[in-house]
Amino acid sequence: MxxxxxxxxxxxxxxxxxxxxxxxxxxxxxxxxxxxxxxxxxxxxxxxxxxxxxxxxxxxxxxxxxxxxxxxxxxxxxxxxxxxxxxxxxxxxxxxxxxxxxxxxxxxxxxxxxxxxxxxxxxxxxxxxxxxxxxxxxxxxxxxDAVRVRRLLGRADSFDRIQGSGGSGAQNLRTSLGALPGAEAVFGPAELDALADLASEGHSPDEILAKTRIVLSERRxxxxxxxxxxxxxxxxxxxxxxxxxxxxxxxxxxxxxxxxxxxxx
The missing domain is CATH 3.40.50 (Rossmann fold)
Incomplete structure (x- = not known):
């Protein structure tokens, strides 16, 4: 080493x-x-x-x-x-x-x-x-895990970034969240709905997807x-x-x- x-x-x-x-x-x-x-x-x-x-x-x-x-x-x-x-x-x-x-x-x-x-x-x-x-x-x-996604959205840490996380989520965030690898094993349908609703609080779909991917990657x-x-x-x-x-x-x-x-x- x-x-x-x-x-x-x-x-x-x-x-x-x-x-x-x-x-x-x-x-x-x-x-x-x-x-x-x-x-x-x-x-x-x-x-x-x-x-x-x-x-x-x-x-x-x-x-x-x-x-x-x-x-x-x-x-x-x-x-x-x-x-x-x-x-x-x-x-x-x-x-x-x-x-x-x-x-x-x-x-x-x-x-x-x-x-x-x-x-x-x-x-x-x-x-x-x-x-x-x-x-x-x-x-x-x-x-x-759903609370962790919300907290990541709120802390604005430059370290919390993933390449290639943007684009398609703005059209159908709920579908994009459910399609993330491992999402349905970690989050129930109601939790995925609540994560998609975070867009109504001013968070961009791309950021919601990125932070959710971080949580899912860590859980793996x-x-x-x-x-x-x-x-x-x-x-x-x-x-x-x-x-x-x-x-x-x-x-x-x-x-x-x-x-x-x-x-x-």
Whole structure:
């Protein structure tokens, strides 16, 4: 694996001397969840309440440096292309992001002894992390797939783009949504109707289709429900599972803060 020089104060191999510690041995707090479940909102609230908590480079950055750059030889921006390459990485490394993160060494002068990472996805990654890195703890956030599409439409993240997503959807959005690969296995007819109705709120058909494709592409790679069910078997001190629809952003942030900081009070 090439040295992930794009990651600050993290290396694939340690310096000959200095306080470099394997992330595998540190008591990381790991956020678990797919796109649009509210991880970023919870993380911002936690950082605002506790500025001394250090947050590692996020999943995108670690993916770029450790997974994609060695495979593609450069940056990859298209979401579906990224999913394909990360799937290729997981064929050789079944632990996916957990396995990639566990290979890194951290300079604890910068990251401290208990940083936070955002995040892991799916049962395979969570199970690998839990079984191989006993010091890690997990905060899982969940939301229904239709809610995730709506949230992606609202966040205007330039990273949330897919090539070739436009054109025909403007004529018959509901039909186009139902024709997306895997759509009818993930969304019921009423949910597809509701997604099509988002156009009446000012969202373009092309954007609705693009965001729905992102959710479907991610679901083909990861199973968030299986990861949550697995973490629910853990003792409360090691895993916290929250529904970000039942709980508002402030309630999620409060629950995460209390759980993460409980042993520091």
């Amino acid at each position: 090439s040295e992930p020089s794009l990651l600050p104060f993290l290396r694939a191999t340690p310096e000959p001397s200095g306080p470099w510690v394997p992330l595998a041995n540190l008591p990381l707090t790991v956020l678990v969840g797919v796109t649009g479940v509210g991880k970023s909102t919870a993380l911002r609230a936690l950082q605002e309440a506790t500025p001394d908590i250090r947050v590692l480079p996020d999943r995108r950055e670690v993916t770029d440096a450790v997974m994609l750059w060695p495979l593609a030889g450069g940056p990859v921006t298209d979401r579906e292309h990224r999913f394909r390459l990360t799937a290729e990485y997981r064929l050789a490394h079944p632990g996916g992001m957990a396995q990639a993160l566990g290979t890194l060494q951290a300079d604890t002068r910068h990251w401290g002894q208990g940083p936070i990472f955002d995040g892991l996805r799916g049962l395979d990654e969570v199970k690998h992390a839990a079984q191989h890195f006993p010091a890690w703890r997990f905060v899982a956030l969940g939301a229904p 790679q990861y199973d968030p429900q299986a990861a949550e069910a697995y973490l629910r078997t853990f003792p409360p001190a090691r895993a916290l599972v929250l529904d970000t629809v039942a709980l508002g952003p402030a309630e999620v942030a409060q629950a995460v803060r209390g759980w993460v900081l409980g042993d520091r009070a």
